[in-house]
Amino acid sequence: MEEQVPHRPIQSRRTMIWVLLAAAVVLALIAQGILSRRAAHGELERDVERYSVQTVEVIAPIRMKGTQDLVLAGDIRAFSDAPIFARTSGYLRRWTVDIGEKVKKGQLLAEIDAPEINDQLRQARADEQTARANYLLAKTTSERWVQMQKNNSVSRQETDEKNGDMLAKQAALNAAQANVSRLEQLVSFQKIYAPFDGVVTARNTDVGQLIDAGSGAAGRELFHIQDATTLRVFVDVPQSYARLVHVGLPAELVLTEQGDRKFEGVTVRTAGAVDPVARTMRVEVDVKNPVGELLAGAYAQVRFKLTSENPGLMLPGNALLFRPEGVRAATVDANGRVKLLPIVLGTDYGTRVSIVSGLTGDERVILNPPDSIIDGTEVRIAKSAQGGKAS
Known part of the structure; x- marks a missing residue:
């Protein structure tokens, strides 16, 4: 019979190897966990350090x-703008111009019928003639008494009285002449003339209407005339730009209803002071308007090109x-x-x-x-x- 070889030591070695391998795997997993924990902790520390600084x-x-555009609101006004009032009272006889018509300086606008002023003028002229006659008589009398006083025919007292009477008559004549001049001026005011070339923008009267003299509560504006061949554009410049806007500074006028079209203007006046309430400085820009493309009273935007030495x-x-x-x-x-x-x-x-x-x-x-x-x-x-x- 053959002799049998024992297997127990071989199995023991195999078991040991498996145990060692298992232990190595466990140790590797433990080491990996420790390393990953340390890495996470280090990353956390770095994040804390990073996020602690904002x-x-x-x-x-x-x-x-150095140059900038300043765009501000502007108020367009006619260069000359005048309401026309009557200087004498009466009834309007006729008017010769209506709204929209161009007039020349000195052109007749209307006539006022004031017969009582004419009667007063005739009476004043008669009074002037009477005062002149009295003065001439008093002057002749005074001259005669001066001659007689030289011959001692009359007393000095009587001569002085005649001379004083002449001076009084002369003063009365001057007063009569002044009254005639006043009434002649009132008569001349019965015809109303245009004060300058322009356009009639309003007519507030008609034939037969009672006209009261003056521009107060009793007076009434008869016509309104504007000369818009040159326009005044008033702009309120903020205080911070007031020193940069000066006389002679070019400006552009822009109206929204006319698209991108621009009208050239120039700064002609500045108030030279800042309004204590609005904190702005009033500036006037003149814009040529020979054919009437721009209308007085309109709103516009004004663009200034400002230059600063120290931006x-x-x-x-x-x-x-x-x-x-x-x-x-x-x-x-x-x-x-x-x-x-x-x-x-x-x-x-x-x-x-x-x-x-x-x-x-x-x-x-x-x-x-x-x-x-x-x-x-x-x-x-x-x-x-x-x-x-x-x-």
């Missing part, structure tokens, strides 16, 4: 152009901090820390505001800064915002 977006202030800076509205102590701009210095700079605001353009002072133009200004931001806070600048410009 990331901000910065911009550079925009430097305004300022602008920031968007979301870069400003409004604090109790004043307006601030949050900037980032070279060390990556916040520095709040006091600034003075200028004109508000809607999405942007001009900066009068407080910035040099080289700062990095934080966009949308939180209200809690303070000086010295460490921040990180977003890469996409490096060297960004305000939009």
Whole structure:
């Protein structure tokens, strides 16, 4: 019979190998868990460190152009504009012009019938003749008494009385002449003439209507005349631009109903002072209107091209901090820390505001800064915002 070889040691070795392999797998899994935990912890620490420093977006202030357009509302008025009133009372005899008609200086507009003024003038002329006759008689008498006084035929007292009577008669003559002149002027006012070349824009009377003299409560405007060959356009310029608008500055007049057409004008007068209520300065721009394309009384936009030797800076509205102590701009210095700079605001353009002072133009200004931001806070600048410009 053959001798049998024992198998128990071989099976023991195989079992040991499997045990060792299982232990190695377990150790590998444990090591992997530990390493992944450490990596996650390190990533967490890096995230904490990264997010503990606030990331901000910065911009550079925009430097305004040396020239800029200023568009303001304008009130168009005729160069000469006059309501016509009567200087004498009566009934309107006739009128010679109506609305829309062109008139020349000195042209007859209407006639007033005032017979009582004519009667008063005739009476005044008669009184003047009487006063003249009395004066001439008194003058002759005075001259005779002067001659007789030289011969001692009359006393000095009597001579002085005659001379005084002559002077009184002369004063009465002067008064009568003045009254005649006044009534002659009233008679001349019965005819109403145009004071300048222009267009009749209103007629408020008709034949037979009772006319009262003067322009007060009793008087009534008969005609209205405008000379619109040159137009005055009045513009109220804000205080911040008042020093940039001067006499001789060109301007463009734009009317929305005429599309893109522009009318050239020039600044001829400035008030030289700012209204204490509106904080604006009144400016007059003259525009030539030889064929009447523009109408007096209309609304228009006036564009000025302003030039500044020292153009300022602008920031968007979301870069400003409004604090109790004043307006601030949050900037980032070279060390990556916040520095709040006091600034003075200028004109508000809607999405942007001009900066009068407080910035040099080289700062990095934080966009949308939180209200809690303070000086010295460490921040990180977003890469996409490096060297960004305000939009």
